[in-house]
Amino acid sequence: MSERQILRAESGFSKYRKAKGVIETMSFFSFKFLIFLIIVFIIYYIIPKRLKNSWLLIASYVFYASWNLKYSAVLLFITLISYATALTLPRMRKGRKWLLSLGIAVSLVTLCVFKFWEFWMDGLRTIFGISDPATGGIISIAAPIGLSFFVLTAIGYMVDVYRGKYEPESNCIRYALFISFFPNIMSGPIERGSNLLKQIQSDISFEYDTVKHGLMLMLWGYFLKCLIANRAAVIVDAAFGSYVEQTGFTMLFAVFLYGIQLYADFAGYSYIALGIAETFGYHLLVNFRQPYFALDMKDFWSRWHISLSTWLKDYVYIPLGGNRKGKVRQYLNLFITFLVSGIWHGNGWTYMIWGCIHGLYQVLERLIYPLRKAFLDKSHIKTDCFSYRFFHAIPTFLLVDFAWLFFRSPSAQDAVAIIKQIAGNFQFQSSVTEKLFLVGCDQRMLTILVVELLALLLVDLLHESKISIMGWLNRQNKLFRWILYLSCVLILLIGMIHDYGLDASTFIYAQF
Amino acid sequence: MFHRKIVKDRYPAQRREGVSLMRKFYLNVLLFIIVLFSVLIFVDFLSMREPTRTILAELTDSTEYIAQDRGPDEIKPYLERTHYPDGTTKLIIGDSVCRQLFSHLQSRNTHIAMLGSNAGLTAAGQYIMAKEYLEHHPDTTDVFLLMLPKSLVRTFDTNWGYLYVVMPFVETDTLKYLDQETIDCLGDVYGELFLNPSVVQFIDRSPINRKIYLNMLKEHSEGYIPSNQLELADQYVYKIYTMCKERNVAFHLYPCPVSEASADKVQALRSDFEKSKIREISPDYLDMVTYYPAEQAGDGTHFTGKYANDDNYDRLIKDIYAGTELYDMLSFDEG
Numbered sequence: 013m014s015e016r017q018i019l020r021a022e023s024g025f026s027k028y029r030k031a032k033g034v035i036e037t038m039s040f041f042s043f044k045f046l047i048f049l050i051i052v053f054i055i056y057y058i059i060p061k062r063l064k065n066s067w068l069l070i071a072s073y074v075f076y077a078s079w080n081l082k083y084s085a086v087l088l089f090i091t092l093i094s095y096a097t098a099l100t101l102p103r104m105r106k107g108r109k110w111l112l113s114l115g116i117a118v119s120l121v122t123l124c125v126f127k128f129w130e131f132w133m134d135g136l137r138t139i140f141g142i143s144d145p146a147t148g149g150i151i152s153i154a155a156p157i158g159l160s161f162f163v164l165t166a167i168g169y170m171v172d173v174y175r176g177k178y179e180p181e182s183n184c185i186r187y188a189l190f191i192s193f194f195p196n197i198m199s200g201p202i203e204r205g206s207n208l209l210k211q212i213q214s215d216i217s218f219e220y221d222t223v224k225h226g227l228m229l230m231l232w233g234y235f236l237k238c239l240i241a242n243r244a245a246v247i248v249d250a251a252f253g254s255y256v257e258q259t260g261f262t263m264l265f266a267v268f269l270y271g272i273q274l275y276a277d278f279a280g281y282s283y284i285a286l287g288i289a290e291t292f293g294y295h296l297l298v299n300f301r302q303p304y305f306a307l308d309m310k311d312f313w314s315r316w317h318i319s320l321s322t323w324l325k326d327y328v329y330i331p332l333g334g335n336r337k338g339k340v341r342q343y344l345n346l347f348i349t350f351l352v353s354g355i356w357h358g359n360g361w362t363y364m365i366w367g368c369i370h371g372l373y374q375v376l377e378r379l380i381y382p383l384r385k386a387f388l389d390k391s392h393i394k395t396d397c398f399s400y401r402f403f404h405a406i407p408t409f410l411l412v413d414f415a416w417l418f419f420r421s422p423s424a425q426d427a428v429a430i431i432k433q434i435a436g437n438f439q440f441q442s443s444v445t446e447k448l449f450l451v452g453c454d455q456r457m458l459t460i461l462v463v464e465l466l467a468l469l470l471v472d473l474l475h476e477s478k479i480s481i482m483g484w485l486n487r488q489n490k491l492f493r494w495i496l497y498l499s500c501v502l503i504l505l506i507g508m509i510h511d512y513g514l515d516a517s518t519f520i521y522a523q524f
Numbered sequence: 525m526f527h528r529k530i531v532k533d534r535y536p537a538q539r540r541e542g543v544s545l546m547r548k549f550y551l552n553v554l555l556f557i558i559v560l561f562s563v564l565i566f567v568d569f570l571s572m573r574e575p576t577r578t579i580l581a582e583l584t585d586s587t588e589y590i591a592q593d594r595g596p597d598e599i600k601p602y603l604e605r606t607h608y609p610d611g612t613t614k615l616i617i618g619d620s621v622c623r624q625l626f627s628h629l630q631s632r633n634t635h636i637a638m639l640g641s642n643a644g645l646t647a648a649g650q651y652i653m654a655k656e657y658l659e660h661h662p663d664t665t666d667v668f669l670l671m672l673p674k675s676l677v678r679t680f681d682t683n684w685g686y687l688y689v690v691m692p693f694v695e696t697d698t699l700k701y702l703d704q705e706t707i708d709c710l711g712d713v714y715g716e717l718f719l720n721p722s723v724v725q726f727i728d729r730s731p732i733n734r735k736i737y738l739n740m741l742k743e744h745s746e747g748y749i750p751s752n753q754l755e756l757a758d759q760y761v762y763k764i765y766t767m768c769k770e771r772n773v774a775f776h777l778y779p780c781p782v783s784e785a786s787a788d789k790v791q792a793l794r795s796d797f798e799k800s801k802i803r804e805i806s807p808d809y810l811d812m813v814t815y816y817p818a819e820q821a822g823d824g825t826h827f828t829g830k831y832a833n834d835d836n837y838d839r840l841i842k843d844i845y846a847g848t849e850l851y852d853m854l855s856f857d858e859g
Contacts, residue, residue, distance in 0.1 A: 057546055219545070220545040220549055456585075498563060502564075509735060510584050510585045511585075513735075
């Protein structure tokens with residue numbers, strides 16, 4: 013015992029507690045993560061090529077264990093199950109389907125046990141008449157972070173090997189890295205063997221432009237998350253938290269902002285993940301392509317959470333029969349696929365309703381497609397102009413945003429109550445004149461948010477027009493580029509200090 | 525090994541290129557970090573000086589961190605007053621309710637130094653105030669400590685502790701008067717580095733630094749958790765008492781009036797009080813607490829609205845402290 017400790021033990025400071033120090037988990041915002049990333053990066057490019065994958069695997073498990081050490085076992089379990097299943101599949105002549113089904117079933121059961129634990133426990137409580145959730149010997153467990161994402165990656169890989177798309181990976185380090193790669197383990201993108209695993213199998217060497225591009229992507233991701241999403245969250249959380257007291261206009265504004273918040277939050281995370289991966293020379297699947305510029309719902313799902321929608325298409329919609337078994341069956345398959353998407357997001361009814369709404373959108377869109385096409389053909393309406401895109405993007409956004417209302421609401425009853433509030437208690441004038449819609453924030457914060465949204469709009473417009481910002485930047489003088497980079501970092505830092513203390517730092521999609 | 529050697533030498537040109545690109549990257553990153561840090565240091569320097577201080581505070585939404593009536597800016601004038609050779613022989617110290625009740629009587633009581641300040645100081649801060657006053661006023665006859673029960677419970681928290689305990693006393697080099705284990709404890713709660721006078725100045729001058737540090741503190745520290753509610757008060761009120769005793773100065777501890785809404789909290793303190801050293805000094809402290817209707821205190825602690833006026837304060841003092849040494853020495857008449 014040191015002298016100081018003795019002194020304290022003798023004094024009254026017996027139950028003295030130490031400062032918590034740096035935060036326990038390594039979120040993408042923590043200083044701990046920054047140090048971790050720098051160390052992993054430097055060592056990664058120093059060590060021989062044959063050790064790179066092992067090093068990244070260790071780093072990935074360290075990152076994952078920082079969230080919860082015990083859940084690393086779940087990650088390891090899923091990795092081993094899918095690895096063994098895929099490795100055995102090509103060697104079997106009979107029963108391949110059964111083995112694949114077993115591999116998928118084990119993965120899905122693991123997912124369902126953890127993800128829907130509370131749902132099952134609620135059922136048990138109801139059956140046994142336990143009113144207090146804390147009693148009755150029913151324990152509460154949280155799902156391992158990223159479980160939904162790496163289970164889908166593993167299932168996709170097993171199916172691909174079964175379909176003979178590629179050979180199974182025999183090197184367990186490479187395969188484990190494919191499943192646990194730390195940039196995307198938390199919230200995707202949901203990777204494919206044909207993309208990430210293929211890159212892991214190849215030699216990665218340092219590429220200046222790729223690393224630079226990765227850093228730029230990270231900067232953009234942090235801008236989206238830390239500035240736009242967190243600022244929008246202030247209004248959204250306050251409005252949804254007390255919707256009974258809000259006017260209809262306020263709630264409409266909050267629902268609109270939620271659409272923006274979710275996009276900035278999830279796309280922000282995805283850009284950070286893509287950026288980190290690129291600094292290590294890996295190109296992850298692009299997850300977002302200006303989703304709110306979508307012209308219809310089909311287009312929207314080809315731009316929003318692309319890795320999930322393509323996964324659902326390849327491993328749910330097509331196995332169900334896709335569009336090969338007639339119109340009615342196609343519509344049913346579409347509906348089921350979106351219902352699965354809703355269930356995947358969480359065990360609440362709101363997610364299921366959200367999935368059903370999107371399923372209905374898809375079915376209705378296909379039903380009216382012949383009429384729409386005939387109308388467009390007959391009326392000679394130009395479809396490759398701004399006005400056409402604008403007047404299609406707006407209703408698409410409104411429909412998507414309507415579905416987000418269910419996604420965000422605590423319960424289906426709350427969502428219905430909010431709709432009633434919007435329809436029956438709109439109070440436009442008082443909401444605007446008395447600034448009631450600025451719940452939880454001030455005029456200045458809204459102005460900053462609007463400026464940031466304009467920046468987002470500009471970048472999305474440039475991307476939509478296939479203009480490469482990086483390409484343009486690379487053509488500029490170094491001094492100009494550096495001033496721009498510095499300005500971006502400074503704006504980000506000032507924005508982060510501005511919002512420091514607001515409690516909106518977690519990623520929305522991390523909960524799924 | 526042989527195979528590896530062949531692979532190693534297969535693309536020497538590309539490897540050399542890769543190494544030179546990596547070197548270029550590290551150099552650029554290093555240069556960028558140096559430039560960025562230089563800019564950040566310059567911005568931070570600007571945030572410590574007007575007019576850029578206000579502009580940057582606006583930009584970073586840190587204006588509330590430059591409020592002149594909070595933390596060190598609030599406490600330092602009181603500390604300076606303890607040094608004045610003002611001819612006073614009696615001292616009143618205490619929390620903000622004490623200040624509210626007594627400060628208007630200063631002009632009518634020139635023999636008393638009325639230095640009621642803020643509960644954020646904690647009992648430790650009040651001890652430093654008393655010590656400083658006694659050092660500079662050898663003719664002192666009485667020291668009065670007037671605090672709400674909930675102010676006695678105050679400890680080194682992450683909300684006000686740094687602003688009210690560390691900053692003013694580090695900047696005036698008076699923190700050294702606290703016991704070493706208290707200073708160690710402050711170091712553990714707020715970080716030892718942040719007890720350094722230069723670092724305190726660095727944080728104090730810039731609203732941006734204040735905002736970053738105080739928010740980080742809230743995120744990463746739990747504050748000091750005492751073994752019982754009156755632990756800190758026990759230690760430092762008792763120290764004031766013994767210090768006064770050594771100098772033949774009479775020490776008096778009285779409670780400030782409490783809103784009825786907080787009556788339960790006062791009673792909840794009783795078991796700890798019964799075991800405390802404070803009870804030895806002032807056995808009637810808790811029984812002396814006067815409760816007033818809750819509507820008189822808008823914030824639950826201070827008199828607000830029509831109750832916040834000097835006449836009401838005079839009436840309250842006469843009601844609450846009648847028959848005490850405090851009442852006897854006070855003059856309520858002008859001139």
